[in-house]
Amino acid sequence: MSHNLLKGKKGIIFGALDEKSIAWRTALRCVEEGAEIVLTNAPFAIRMGEINQLAAQCNAPVIPADVTNLEDIENLFIKTKEHFKGGVDFILHSIGMSVNLRKGNEYTNLNYDFMQKSVDISAISFHKILQTAYKLDAINEWGSVVALSFIAAHLAFPNYNEMADIKAMLESITRSFGYKYGMKKKVRINTISQSPTYTTAGQGISGFDGFTTFAEKMSPLGNATADNCAEFAVTLFSDYTRMITMQNIFHDGGFSSTGVTEAVIATLDK
Numbered sequence: 504m505s506h507n508l509l510k511g512k513k514g515i516i517f518g519a520l521d522e523k524s525i526a527w528r529t530a531l532r533c534v535e536e537g538a539e540i541v542l543t544n545a546p547f548a549i550r551m552g553e554i555n556q557l558a559a560q561c562n563a564p565v566i567p568a569d570v571t572n573l574e575d576i577e578n579l580f581i582k583t584k585e586h587f588k589g590g591v592d593f594i595l596h597s598i599g600m601s602v603n604l605r606k607g608n609e610y611t612n613l614n615y616d617f618m619q620k621s622v623d624i625s626a627i628s629f630h631k632i633l634q635t636a637y638k639l640d641a642i643n644e645w646g647s648v649v650a651l652s653f654i655a656a657h658l659a660f661p662n663y664n665e666m667a668d669i670k671a672m673l674e675s676i677t678r679s680f681g682y683k684y685g686m687k688k689k690v691r692i693n694t695i696s697q698s699p700t701y702t703t704a705g706q707g708i709s710g711f712d713g714f715t716t717f718a719e720k721m722s723p724l725g726n727a728t729a730d731n732c733a734e735f736a737v738t739l740f741s742d743y744t745r746m747i748t749m750q751n752i753f754h755d756g757g758f759s760s761t762g763v764t765e766a767v768i769a770t771l772d773k
């Protein structure tokens with residue numbers, strides 16, 4: 504059901520790979536709520552072709568951009584400005600990739616070239632996007648930017664590997680750039696710290712199934728789904744959350760505030 508929360512708003516959605524992607528679910532929800540969007544992903548992901556289905560559903564152009572490449576990001580903003588005949592009101596950064604995780608390297612045996620690539624794709628890209636938008640004045644006053652984080656930025660989770668450190672950096676960029684962009688143009692910047700969610704990126708983490716079940720048992724409301732996350736992102740893009748900025752907001756059914764649950768104790772009690 505639509506509430507027209509984003510009527511008249513224009514946005515860019517990064518990171519829709521397939522229909523499980525958080526970005527895919529969010530793109531659909533934004534359009535349902537009245538927004539017009541531009542979709543973007545890395546050229547390799549676009550070549551896989553699935554994003555064209557989403558583009559047709561959302562009546563949105565697809566503009567390729569590898570987020571490690573500043574020229575690509577600049578081109579994306581210039582083309583988006585032409586398309587909308589002006590700036591955007593919201594941006595979703597839903598991008599993550601750990602090369603060391605992919606290669607099966609343990610946290611105690613990281614390859615640093617891989618790590619730099621992972622940091623560039625998953626955290627510095629957020630800075631690159633914000634800095635490019637800032638320079639090109641591509642986000643309208645009171646615009647809203649959201650990136651996706653995970654609780655491993657705050658608590659140790661053995662299998663999350665280098666992504667824990669990278670998410671901590673992402674959350675820090677959110678605060679540092681949130682200050683600058685808030686001062687300059689009232690643009691707000693936040694991260695959503697999402698429950699484990701069955702997506703391509705999520706399932707790349709070893710032990711993901713067990714951890715997801717654990718999180719479900721540890722959360723009074725259960726795990727938040729990708730569709731729940733999409734709805735929450737819509738509220739952050741809407742005018743009803745105008746004074747929230749520089750925050751990391753847990754969207755996890757209560758997991759982050761729960762010490763233990765009866766359900767977990769029951770599995771351990773002899």
Ligand code: NAI
Pocket residue numbers: 517518519520521523524525526544545548568569570571596597598599600624651652653696697698699700701702703704705706
């Ligand atoms: P996904 O695999 O569907 O999305 C990741 C996206 O990053 C893909 O569309 C991929 O093409 C894009 N990407 C990778 N390298 C890129 C590059 N160089 N340039 C541009 N785009 C690039 O997975 P998901 O889960 O939807 O991930 C979205 C975000 O949510 C990520 O930041 C992830 O860390 C975060 N997150 C995911 C959770 C989960 O359990 N799935 C939990 C908490 C946060």
